[in-house]
Amino acid sequence: MNMELALQTFFDESRELLTDMERILLQLESFPGDAELRNALFRCVHTVKGSAGIFGFQHVVSFTHVVENVLDRLRTEEIHLSQLLADLLLRCRDHISLLVDIADPEDAVRLASASQRLLTELGPFHSVTPPQTPQAVVADSHQQHQWRLSVQIAADALRFGMDPLGFIGYLSRLGQLQVTTSSQAVPCLAELEPESCYLSFELALTTDASEALIKEAFELGNDLYQVQLECVQSAQLAKLSAGPPNDSSPELLARTIDKDAGQAHRRKPPAQHFRVQADKLDRLINLVGELVIASASVSLNAGHSGDAVSRESAANLNLLVEDIRNSSLELRMVAIGETFQRFQRVVRDLSAEIGKDIQLDITGAETELDKTVVEKIGDPLMHLVRNACDHGIELPAVRQQKGKLAQGLVQLNAYHESGAIVIEVNDDGNGLNRQKILAKAKEKHLLTGDGHLSDSEVFNLIFEPGFSTVEQVTNLSGRGVGMDVVKRNIEALRGSVELISPGTLGGTTFRIRLPLTLAIIDGFLARVGDATYVVPLDLVVECTELPKALCNADVVSTSHYINLRDEVLPIILLREHFMQPGTSGRRQNIIVVRHGAHKVGLVVDELLGEQQTVIKPLSGIFSHVKGLSGSTILGSGQVSLILDVPALLQQVSQREDSLDRSNNRHVRAPLAAC
Incomplete structure (x- = not known):
């Protein structure tokens, strides 16, 4: 098995789960009574912990176990989501992200103090004392139980990147484990497939861990494992030590976690998707581009030859190349919603920092464009959103004096228009002050002559390097750095940015137009x-x-x-x-x-x-x-x-x-x- 590939899969999936965790937490603040959101939040952390345990990342397991306990109490409504708890869980999410990125557990020592501080803050929200050692996380009670597990591994487990021995390493950390391996299914050498797995296992486990914790060892395997889990009464302990108990023993309390018990050969087909490295995809697009150029050359030569058969062949080739081109470009098309969702956290944290109440509204999240464009537009959008929160939206008291709602609104919207994508950043703040911009422009000698400027020309002055109308420098703005970079980065993507004040919400609108693809x-x-x-x-x-x-x-x-x-x-x-x-x-x-x-x-x-x-x-x-x-x-x-x-x-x-x-x-x- 390629362990490097399996590890990379763990890192990628964990980051996706943590992104989902942040998104769900922010949604829960608006809909705290949504039971499905609470369950989804629990599953995110639960899956990260289980995956980390399989790879032996105990520094991740020990921390996420406590977070999981809190989320379990949250989903069963023993506790409720308060502003304090939401802030704490978001910080825990950020910390788990740091822990996941540490491949060597020894490097986790430098984060130990931060882990302990967060665990201490989590103390009032759960009934279990925060663990001081990694071993504490496996003990759900002090009562020892004996478990028997029969594990049948699917023949194609290796092809799906599953380590057949990963669950043994996980279970061995839960208690005392005895393993009996069966190789009866191994064929003769001539018939052996090197990528197939023929092993099955009988396990005897003595542990104080709960049944749920044991089941976590097999969660990532989905239907690649056929598992029977049985708890053995104390009268059978002596028999266990001599070997696996007989299936016909009346003392066995069978608990199966097999989704299709007894039907190992009727497994569901695997999900029809896979990961592709970005550089391989980029190389494919480059080769398709060269194919397009070569196809154009063939068509030109066929036209000059005057041969009807050659022209027909060239026309057919052009159709095929066009289909290949469109299919290849579709591979790089991704929804912009994931980029938009990042700003929910940004707006939430900024609101608390600057003392404003701001809501972010997202529309058009399903709009697709080239992944290269999505990656490069993130930073300009980040600056525009922060700018809208800091410059555009007024303080609650000021808004109420103007007859507005105390809560400000920032809106992100995306849609297709004339073969391009349009992204709008709107706010319902105070808009741009024409006279103030003109005064600052004259002060910085950006204007020559006394000609009358249109509103568009005046507003576009904010894109000049070093331009800022903020009187006091803060952590967020005031140094005149940013808007010129925003415009330059957008134009580097063959796009344009248009500024409208008053905008669609009465404040300011930045309208960005970008090409769907750069290839x-x-x-x-x-x-x-x-x-x-x-x-x-x-x-x-x-x-x-x-x-x-x-x-x-x-x-x-x-x-x-x-x-x-x-x-x-x-x-x-x-x-x-x-x-x-x-x-x-x-x-x-x-x-x-x-x-x-x-x-x-x-x-x-x-x-x-x-x-x-x-x-x-x-x-x-x-x-x-x-x-x-x-x-x-x-x-x-x-x-x-x-x-x-x-x-x-x-x-x-x-x-x-x-x-x-x-x-x-x-x-x-x-x-x-x-």
């Missing part, structure tokens, strides 16, 4: 001069031809607007924007793209159609160019640039604001109909 997208190719550009297909609304009357017209370059079916559409001439040499041809086309509520037309020379696009990052010397988010390799080997549509739209928005301030609205008059 492969469907793109739309267009040519401008000798260069080829890729527009993300999800953002394309339509394509249309630029009216001949406007082609090569100086007025188009001056106005930057056209009339598209009685709708004023801002346009960007990509040739001018990226300073492509040469002149436009007699025919030009417009690609209409939408991002959020905004639309813009991209003027190009030629439309080349759809193509799967493998995103490659830009090198350092090009990374500063506005309007580009990456590059790709076409089937011909040519490098094509991927347009950053949100950045282009932002430039259009800034251009509109500039035109409004200069009162040159006549320039925006529609020129001709498309």
Whole structure:
């Protein structure tokens, strides 16, 4: 058996259980009468303790046993969840997490004093004296019992990563254990399967541990163990010492924990899921990307050959590659809810620290996006949530003076929109103070001239490095560090952040737009001069031809607007924007793209159609160019640039604001109909 793999499974599952423990505890504070939540909370700690015992992590077992006792009293309603107990259990959860991460039990010595302090605090909530030694955790009573166990191990236990001898090590720590091994089922060497288990055991255990504690040895095995547990009366003790008792003895009190007793060959099929290392998954996506590029090359060559059979084969290959691409990308799609749930604890602890009553409301937790994006968006979201609690939400007394509820509300929301994911961080606080921001910006010399700024431009000043309107520095804020990093990290994910005040709740809203994946997208190719550009297909609304009357017209370059079916559409001439040499041809086309509520037309020379696009990052010397988010390799080997549509739209928005301030609205008059 691969013990390293089994240990890693223990660590991963324990961390997941502890995450669940924190989530359930926070839910219990709102619904203390929910019996199922109390039972689920108990099971989290109970399973961590049982798993740790199998691997011999006694430093984990000894601490979690006491926490388990408290949770057992909580689920039987001997005690009730108070604010004090909830705080203590959350700290115990954090401590268990530290203990689990200690692979060597000797390293637990440095945490012994912290363990003992928490155990002492737990004392008033349970009837058992906190254990001073690890051995104390196995004694549920002082009365010794004799137990007989018959254990049949499934043949494929090794294939599922189960150590057939793990339960023996666990039981040996509960008392005196005698083991009789049966190898009658072992076949001859020619028929022996090295990954199959053929052993069964008869055990005699003398212990003061409870029946429930003994059963824990087999919990992780699920249906890989067929176990019969029998308590032997004192009249049979002498017989036990000579060997396992006869099954026909009338003195046996049989207690079976076998789910399918006598039906070992009718076991349930294993769960249809398994763990995959993240680096292996990333390598798969990289290989699929190379396959996409190779497939595009095959299609191009088949088209040039003029052979119908080759073109049909290339078309079939493209369909298969597209299916492989979609299936591979789905493997990396995860729900954002787990990231959102982390902030329940953050908001709870912050509320207590800054003396505010704040509730976190989560919607859209089931929304999925690439795991790479989920991992990298966590820190920016953390800062925005902390910012909403510290800056946005007022103190309860202030809120009541304004006619608001004393409890503030922070909301996390996620949803899909136009091939992207939108994440909103809302609060119902006091919003942003325009005049205060302007004053601070002038003080820091961030403004030049006396021009009138729109609300959007003023609010975006908070993303400037070193900008802060907080008058007193605290542990949470006031140093002007953070918002510029938030924006930079979001833009590094090819995303954008928009600030709205007042927001949807009356306070402030940060709206983040992110791509669903950072690896492969469907793109739309267009040519401008000798260069080829890729527009993300999800953002394309339509394509249309630029009216001949406007082609090569100086007025188009001056106005930057056209009339598209009685709708004023801002346009960007990509040739001018990226300073492509040469002149436009007699025919030009417009690609209409939408991002959020905004639309813009991209003027190009030629439309080349759809193509799967493998995103490659830009090198350092090009990374500063506005309007580009990456590059790709076409089937011909040519490098094509991927347009950053949100950045282009932002430039259009800034251009509109500039035109409004200069009162040159006549320039925006529609020129001709498309």
